[in-house]
Amino acid sequence: MTESTLKTVTLDLPVTTEDLSKLEIGTIVYLNGRVFTAREGVYKRVVEDGQKLPADLGSVNFHCSPAAAIEADGTLNVGAVTATASFRFAKWLDGWFKISGCNVIIGKGGMTSEIYRQSFVPNNAVYLTTVGYGTGALLGRGIETVVAAHWVEDLGLAQAIWVFDCKNFGPFLVEGDLQGNSLFERENAKIAGNIEKLYEGTKSATLRRYGETDDKTDEVI
Amino acid sequence: MIPISDIQTTAETLMAKAAIEIPDDYLGGLEKLADTESGELSAFVIRAMLDNYKAAEEDRRAMCGDTGTPRWYVKYGNDARIEGGPAALEGALRRATANATHNVPLRPNRVHPLWRTDHDNNVGINAPEIEYTFNPDGDWVDLITVHKGGLFGSDYRMLFPGDGIDGIKRFFLDTCVAFGKRGLACQPAIVGVGLGGSKDASMVLGKQAACLRTVGSKHPDPKVAALEEELRLLGNSIGMGAMGFMGSSMVVDCNIELGYCHTGGMPMSVHMFCLSSRRAVARIYADGRAEFRTDPEWFTDYSRRPTVEWAAEGAPQTEAAE
Secondary structure: OOOOOOEEEEEOOOOOOOHHOOOEEEEEEEEEEEEEOOHHHHHHHHHHHOOOOOOOOOEEOOOOOOEEEEEEOOHHHHHOOEEEEHHHOOOOOOOOHHHOOOEEEEEEEEOOHHHHHHHHHOOOOOOEEEEOOOHHHHHOOEEEEHHHHHHHHHHHHHHHEEEEEEEEEEEEEEEEOOOOHHHHHHHHHHHHHHHHHHHOOOOOOOOOOOOEEEEEEEEOO | OOOHHHHHHHHHHHHHHHHHOHHHHHHHHHHHHHHHHOOOHHHHHHHHHHHHHHHHHHOEEEEOOOOOOEEEEEEOOOOOOOOOOOOOOOHHHHHHHHHHHHHOOOOOEEEOOOOOOOOOOOOOEOHHHHHEEEEOOOOOOOEEEEEEEEOOOOOEEEEHHHHHHHHHHHHHHHHHHHHHHHHHHHHHHOEEEEOOOOOHHHHHHHHHHHHHOOOOOOOOOOHHHHHHHHHHHHHHHOOOOOOOOOOOOOOOEEEEEEEEEOOOOOOEEEEEEEOOOEEEEEOOOOOOEEEOOOOOOOOOOOOOOOOOOOOOOOEEEEOOOO
């Protein structure tokens, strides 16, 4: 293993557009401040059905269902937290940014640069990806206080809005910057030539499938 | 007679162990990849994961926030008797799953596929899955829990004899590349390959090969073992490491399991057990005593027996390549 030259930054939340503009894809990020979870259950309610969001959520939206429980006395017990794959939520995001005022999305796997340009760039938002994707225990350690869990009764523990106050919460990597560049797409491009070589001389399966592609630069998201 | 209360207590302990403690064989395999990974981002990801396993054990918290869809594998010794019978055992496993979901805590992942109803306890219709196998002797029962992520990294294809070994390699590559990009498969993974059987059996065998065999294990047929090794190296030659970043760490190990199939076909499935390869095992004896381990020892000469009869004693009856 070689010595790492990766940059690391710590951001205090909420973060300004100016601070976000300094982030480059591939930078390691830790966060101090308020973060809340919201995924498809919340997006549907807020963006499609017009339900008003609870107050004081902050401006960092984590695509996450925590490994968590609510005790009989109401205590919120959060163990590990990791992200869920974000590409499924693209259709709600433009509306979501406008309603929520969020400027940081944390998730798994990122989205396409096309979606960054359409929905993130006009709303001055960046995308941070979790690492691994399973640093659930490290991220769980970064939660200092579980502030609230909203809409548990209607949405269940996994889809509810969980609000965390965090310290040294990370690591994350900058995947989508304010210009709409994607770290994953940069890496895909680096690997594409080798993949093409690996497939050279192989033949397609006898039985084809509808919708199938042989272009390995395509993605499944 | 195995007391049912010991089944439930042991099962609850297993749920916590699986969620929190990374098995030694997987950890050893990942550390080896860490030593050879030259991709800077991929190496950073692996180091973060190694830190994460330590944090999980120190804090006794789940290693990953997505604690998967917990399921059970049960192996009965032929002479095992459980207080209350098999229905009582299933009840104990369902209660243990629900209790551990709250107590560890785990993420309550299981919902109704249409109405999205969440019981907040990982129990529901056909959940957790419970699969069975048998051992020709023994008065014990092995309980194995596997907490595998449920969304990406598995695929199935009906191949034909004409597709040959090259067709197998190509479909293996297809699956690694498709789900390796952006790290959707949460690699480096234990990749399980199911070959043969019918469509459902091929899927079951591949998943069991990923989840119930350890890193470093080999198929008893030397030619199949050689193919396992070839596929492992092939996956690591894609140029893709952790999270799909440039690197060489895609496959921690490749395990193949097979079953006889239709003469016209060669069905194949691929499954990836991720950076949180969570499994825990206990053998419970007639007196209720439990011995914990991480190797499921699910596949045996008996389970892979090729002929009509099984000779209880004597040489293993494995079938080697022709």
